Amino acid sequence: MKFQLTSQLDYEVKFPSTIIFSVCAADTHSQIIVSENLSISPDVKFDEMTSDFSGSRFIRVETGKAQTLTLKYEAVVEQQIELIPVEKIKSTQIGKLAGDIVPYLFPSRYCQSDRLGRFAVDYFGKHETQYEIVVAIASWIYENIEYLPGTTDSATSAFDSVTQRTGVCRDFAHLGIALCRAMSIPARYFTGYAHELNPPDFHACFEAYLGGRWLIFDPTRLSHLNGLVRIATGRDAADTAVASVFGRINCTSMSVNCVPAEDGYQPFSHEQLEQQAVCLEPASKKIKDN
Amino acid sequence: MKFQLTSQLDYEVKFPSTIIFSVCAADTHSQIIVSENLSISPDVKFDEMTSDFSGSRFIRVETGKAQTLTLKYEAVVEQQIELIPVEKIKSTQIGKLAGDIVPYLFPSRYCQSDRLGRFAVDYFGKHETQYEIVVAIASWIYENIEYLPGTTDSATSAFDSVTQRTGVCRDFAHLGIALCRAMSIPARYFTGYAHELNPPDFHACFEAYLGGRWLIFDPTRLSHLNGLVRIATGRDAADTAVASVFGRINCTSMSVNCVPAEDGYQPFSHEQLEQQAVCLEPASKKIKDN
Amino acid sequence: MKFQLTSQLDYEVKFPSTIIFSVCAADTHSQIIVSENLSISPDVKFDEMTSDFSGSRFIRVETGKAQTLTLKYEAVVEQQIELIPVEKIKSTQIGKLAGDIVPYLFPSRYCQSDRLGRFAVDYFGKHETQYEIVVAIASWIYENIEYLPGTTDSATSAFDSVTQRTGVCRDFAHLGIALCRAMSIPARYFTGYAHELNPPDFHACFEAYLGGRWLIFDPTRLSHLNGLVRIATGRDAADTAVASVFGRINCTSMSVNCVPAEDGYQPFSHEQLEQQAVCLEPASKKIKDN
Amino acid sequence: MKFQLTSQLDYEVKFPSTIIFSVCAADTHSQIIVSENLSISPDVKFDEMTSDFSGSRFIRVETGKAQTLTLKYEAVVEQQIELIPVEKIKSTQIGKLAGDIVPYLFPSRYCQSDRLGRFAVDYFGKHETQYEIVVAIASWIYENIEYLPGTTDSATSAFDSVTQRTGVCRDFAHLGIALCRAMSIPARYFTGYAHELNPPDFHACFEAYLGGRWLIFDPTRLSHLNGLVRIATGRDAADTAVASVFGRINCTSMSVNCVPAEDGYQPFSHEQLEQQAVCLEPASKKIKDN
Known part of the structure; x- marks a missing residue:
């Protein structure tokens, strides 16, 4: 499926600053950039770099003496997803994880899985398969955490949310990741564009590593799992901020x-997760192969 | 310089468990394994894997029904370090960092640099070069945090230590990392063997990325910077635990x-840092080139 | 019922210190001191004082140059409790609370009821009467928190325990208090002696204010509610430490x-709470009246 | 000196609620109410109560079905303060504190003095007298914490502020209290009206107990110490919220x-603290005695 993306960010620059933006669609074997345009005005210095260990693309901007800054991004991406029948999803044995997956078992800034072990086992230990555990975690979050903008901030972590029970997509994703890791299931943070998100904004979900693949889950249920375009992947929001600012700027609008x-988009419903999981990085189906 | 390493870990196994050990010396271009022997008794299943993004070697053990477990490691490693005159150390511009260094600017589980910004600028903002900042951070920690085993635990983070002011090498390293990142200097956690560490134990230090190189600092001043052998590198202790246990085992002795x-070892003193920094991964001097 | 109490605390004094001990049985209208002996050796200066707002008796000791300190306390107390049929327990309207009860609605050091509001309403909001809520809180803690000495420390609070789910009597009591206050029910911390506590130690429970009376609950279920002798009452453990030390001493044994x-003691079982609540400060039945 | 006070609070009531207001001037031997008028519209039920252990006056309102609520308070109070020459301020010995002062040594919800001990001794341990310590604490806060509305919220505590170094009067007061208690000096929270506060709002300061008297300090330096009218006193903001809401209402304006x-008001400057301290509750000078 092809998606058309646009985003615009406007800033007031208080002080010459370096900003690392994460707004471009990721360029992977299963998500290719058909066309893309990034413009920054005024005409300041910027370059692009890619993190080796997350594949995320960063746009690094030096504001210099600019007093305002507008970043505008437009792209068409083509995405190949895979729907995987639940019965084909194997559990992941820690004893067989590849070395670059192991770190996603460990706690991170906003996902203190080390402190959620008993809670996770109490609530999710009864499920038989890892897939059932992850589905149960995402459902539990959906049912128990209220989506309530303004109740959390950039310091809020999974350990807070599990008790305070309010938050936004970022908090929902952090809690999902922390609970998966606490159950010894690798999990990572996903940021991206989401079709029909209301109100329109960047979105955050989480991916769990099951049977050799990263499967996507959205505990807010605000997106359709086949209506997501990946920007970045990381251990949590600390790795994938839309804008990491080294200096002093204020966002004035977004x-x-x-x-x-293209035609033919059929939204994947959350109920379908009982039959099928969604993988945004199908190993076997490269777009170029099609 | 060549070092001889030995470590032995004894466990009581409560329950069939998977354990991921980080005890083997890292195998890098500047630290080569001359000889090495790892034995685990009883004779259980284990394999080795390497994390792509930290280069750390993990030994993964499945205890099966074993009731006790002894891991014994012996190695001789040859290490090539570089002493860098202070005047040659350039500051790092965020605008020129490679993509795989950028994540070391971000906060992690035990290093909440996002909450230490004002503190860091108040205390270390007056220094002119990044090298001076990092030396000042390491000295401040040495002078203000008391090395006091038993006062902290595995949940203690840099945000706690900056006020509570006690801890062990792990806490000292976390605080160093968090303060560097809060000053926009990439920093990472180092675990390893340390010559003449008293009492003998695994050690933790931190590395800061300056002028295109990782330089090592030990805010405890319990080791000599040229008497360290790297085991693992990570964003903080969450990535580099000596033993990450998935199951239930107790360490009974270590x-x-x-x-x-070899002859000729001259300990590097912490006072020398005013003239020279120590790099354990000198890009230019590969051991095989010698 | 009369109880005989003894306690002995031994300290090593590192430095001339002031210590405030809370070990003497409280002297109230329903708990009278039949006989009592407090001895401190060596023969250092001490005096007794009473907190106006908690009624707790403090023994204040100046160690001077003493290098060891032994406090020995023996007492016989007579206690009048009241068993209150559940159907007679009215709910408490905030609109009718006396001014000196109101502060027990507010959060305190270890009982962050302000952060537990949603959790409390989710779990306990469905009960009809305040008594049912408090019984449900105590049962939930008993069923979901594991009594596990060594897993918590003096910085552990209710906000931690609600997720970490282990602790000792102090942590159980803090969680009970915090959840009651989060449900707008005044609650306070109780420390005391407990008959048949195993292992023998000082004990902590909590009291909830219902229908004009403080009712006692023990979420650990390690004591019998009619086998408790009050030492002190406070907003949480911060007010009622067995020993508050201003200086530097170590406890070496306790x-x-x-x-x-006297004869005739019939332990009150936790199952009885479905029919009857226990009040250790019955307003109507003063011992002297008997 | 006589002061004229007015305050008005407007609320939108979402749900029948009980609110406990702390807006009335305290009625003490040294601060008498010359005239006072409290009106609440619409005409709902309310009563007044006084906390025995803080002396604070609470106005308790039952909104019933009212959909908006306006509380209007006007008063003239006469206040007798005492300026105490620094050389006459004795230090307080814990060994001589009255029982009702002792609890102000203990940590509370927002003032975790138990975790600030080393920090406090490192920074303030060098001063000779307790008065010098408290003045140094208030000055350190003024110099190191930036007054920055919007950077903290109702969960922010002294342990956060000591590192994050921003906040409002509430945070400044909490930090002052926590540091005093960490130095074994009793301290409490003061809320009140402040002459010439800009922008106009309720204000928070702290009082330290020295030489048998509560002395007032304002680490924000936004008020004059002789231009304050006490509303309430407590262990921290948890005890003295302008409005404690049990239900659901929103403040729409204040x-x-x-x-x-009366004439003749001469503002007391913060520099004067080197010569004189300010006591708002002079034991010896009752207004009625004048």
């Missing part, structure tokens, strides 16, 4: 949009 | 040793 | 005992 | 004012 760029 | 395996 | 001093 | 009601 707009984000994501729509299908 | 012994660790590290001695020079 | 022994505590509490046995009935 | 106005606060405090002006001298």
Whole structure:
């Protein structure tokens, strides 16, 4: 499926600053950039770099003496997802994880899985398969945490949310990741564009590593799992901030949009998760192979 | 310089468990394994894997029904370090960092640099070069945090230590990392063997990325910076635990040793840092080139 | 019922210190001191004082140059409790609370009821009467928190325990208090002697204010509610430490005992709470009136 | 000195609620209410109560079905303060504190003095007298914490502020209290009206107990110490919230004012603290005695 993405971020620059933006669609074997345009005005210095260990693309901007800054991004991406029948999803044995997956078992800034072990086992230990555990975690979050903008901030972590029980997509994702890791299931943070997200904004979900693949889950249920376009992947929001600022700037406005760029889009419903999981990085189906 | 390492870890196994050990010396271009022997008794299943993004070697053990477990490691490693005159150390511009260094600017489980910004600028903002900042951070920690085993635990983080002001090498390293990152200097956690560490144990230090190189600092001043052998590198202790246990085992005893395996070892003193920094991964001097 | 109490605390004094001890049985209208002996050796200066707002008796000791310190306390107390049929327990309206009860609605050092509001309503909001809520809170803690000495420390609070789910009597009591206050029910911390506590130690429970009376609950279920002798009452453990030390001393040993001093003691079982609540401060039945 | 106070609070009531307001001037031997008028509209049920252990006056309102609520308070109070020459301020010996002062040595919800001990001794341990310590604490806060509305919230505590170094009057007061208690000096929270506060609002300061008297300090330096009218006293903000809501209401607007009601007011400057301390509750000078 092809999606058309646009985003625009406007800033007031208080002080010459370096900003690392994470707004470009990731360029992977299963998500290819059909066309793309990034413009920054005024005409300041910027470059692109890619993190080796997350594949995320960073746009690094030096504001210099600019007093305002507008970043505008437009792209069409083509995405190949895989729907995997639940009965084919194997559990992951820690004893067989590849070395670059292991770190996603460990706690991170906002996902203190080391402190959630008993809670996780109490609530999710009864499920038989790892897939059932992850589905139960995502459902539990959906049912028990209220989506309530303004109740959390950039210091809020999974350990807070599990008790305070309010938050936004970022907090929902952190809690999902922390609970998966506490159950010895590798999990990572996903940021991206989401079709029909209301209100329009960047979105955060989480991916769990099951049977050799990263499967996507959205405990807010605000997106469709086949309507997501990946920007970045990380251990948590600390790795994937839309804008990491080294200096002093204020965001004055933001707009984000994501729509299908071809016909035939059928939204995947959260109920379908009982039959099928969604993988945004299908190992076997490269787009170029099609 | 060559070092001879030995370590032995004894466990009581309560329950069939998977354990991921980080005890083997890292195998890098500047630290080569001359000889090595790892034995685990009883004779259980284990394999080795390497994390792509930290280069750390993990030994993964499945205890099966074993009731006790003894891991014994012996190695001789040859290490090539570089002493860098202070005047040659350039500051690192965020605008020029490679993509795989950028994540070491971000906060992690035990290093909440996002909450230490004002503190760091108040205390260390007056220094002119990044090297001076890092030396000042390491000295401040040495002077203000008391090395006091038993006062902290595995949940203690840099945000706690900056006020509570006691801890062990792990806490000292976390605080060093968090303060560097809060000053926009990439920093990472180092675990390893340390010559003449008293009492003998595994050791933790931190590395800061300056002028395109990782430089090592030990805010406890319990080791000599040229008497360290790297085991693992990570964003903090969450990535580099000596033993990450998935199951239930108790450590019953541990012994660790590290001695020079050739003549001519001259300990590097912490005072020397005013003239020279120590790099354990000199890009230019590969051992095989010698 | 009469109880015989003994306790002995031994300290090593590192430095001339002031210590405030809370070990003497409280002297109230419903708990009278039949006989009492407090001895401190060596023969250092001490005096007794009473907190106006908690009624707790403090023994204040100046160690001077003493290098060891032994406090020995023996007492016989007579206690009048009241068993209140559940159907007679009215709910408490905030609109009718006396001014000196109101502060027990507010959060305190270890009982962050302000952060537990949603959790409390989710779990306990469905009960009809306040008594049912408090019984449900005590049962939930008993069923979901594991009594596990060594897993918590003096910085552990209710906000930690609600997720970490282990602790000792102090942690159980803090969680009970915090959840009651989060449900707008005044609650306070109780420390005392407990008959048949195993292992013998000082004990902590909590009291909830219902229908104009403080009712006692023990979420550990390690004591019998009619086998408790009050030492002190406070907002949480911060107010009622067995020993608050201003200086530097180490406790080297402690022994505590509490046995009935007359015949006819029938332990009150936790199952009885479905029919009857226990009040250790019955307003209507003063011992002197009997 | 006489002051004229006015305050008005407007609320939107979402749900029938009980609210406990702390807006009335305290009625003490040294601060008498010359005239006072409290009106609440619409005409709902309310009563007044006084906390025995803080002397604070609470107005308790039952909103019933009211959909908006306006509380309006006007008063003239006469206040007798005492300026105490620094050389006459004795230090307080814990060994001589009255029982009702002792609890102000203990940690509370927002003042975790138990975790600030080393920090406090490192920074303030060098001063000779307790008065010098408290003045140094208030000055350190003024110099190191930036007054920055919007950076903290109702969960922010002294342990956060000591590192994060921003906040409002509430945070400044909490940090002052926590540091005093960590130095074994009793300290409490003061809320009140402040002359010339800009922007106009209720204000928070702290009082330290020295030489048998409570002395007032304002680490924000936004008020004059002789231009304060006490509303309430507590262990921290948890005890003295302007409005403690049991239910659901939103504050829609607030106005606060405090002006001298007679001639001759000479603001006390913070520099004067080197010569004189300010006591708002002079034991010896009762207004009625004048």
